[in-house]
Amino acid sequence: MWRELTSEFPEVELQEPADPRDLALIEERLGQPLPEPMRELLLETNGIEDSYGTEFVWTAEKILQENESFRTDAQFRELYMPFDALMFFGDSGGGDQFAVVRTPLRDDIFVWDHETDSRTWIAPSLENYLRGALGSDGEDWYR
Template identity: 50%
Template sequence: MWKEVAAGAMSEVEFRAPVGAAALAEAERRLDRSLPSQLTELLMETDGMVDEWGSGIVWSLDRIVDQNLLFWSPDSFPGLYMPFDPLLFFGDNGAGDQFAFVLTPARPDIFVWDHESDSRLWAARELEDYLHRYLAGDGDWWR
């Protein structure tokens, strides 16, 4: 389903081999949190999506884990940004801004973190809406 949604919005999307249940369980163990169900479903179809310019529409599972562990670490950005604990980053725009699910309180909405202003802006209702908006949008489509 997820590959069809992305391919329907943009023909130049790169897909990868799907992620297995064991890898997903290990990722959730390392993160000490459950992944949103829509993200899990997508990863079981393709381990991330990259657009024609190399931007991480949806990162690989390994990158999702690594980036979030970095951003959640209290030593990574002391006093520089608001806390990232409520967010689960999973993609980027290729220019530094990153997309995230809100984990606390749990909700399907996608927000974008602006790396220059530390603002967190609503971007999409849920993952399918995010894919449509991302792949059909130009530049900073969420603004």
């Protein structure tokens, strides 16, 4: 399904499928399940980026690395509200990050604004997020 959806956007670059062990590691280390649509996407392509290098969906390795960093960085704890309820999975290329809500378990997609620490709802699902992101004409399409 995900490769078919992204084939509508010729500037998108897909990766080889993620290793299921990497997905299990994300869930184990973050203590949260991946949303089923995200799991399915990563098992088809380990990340989605455009020809400019914007990573709309990170690789499984980067999802784990970035989320652990957000949750353990001492400076982040002083500057921002906690990130534990979110699972970040991509970025805008300009500093803002995209996340799915994990506490409570929801498939809604939010954007975290790195300048204001705001968390704003932008899509009801991963599919809607990708259609909006990949079909946009540029940075900050979600505003």
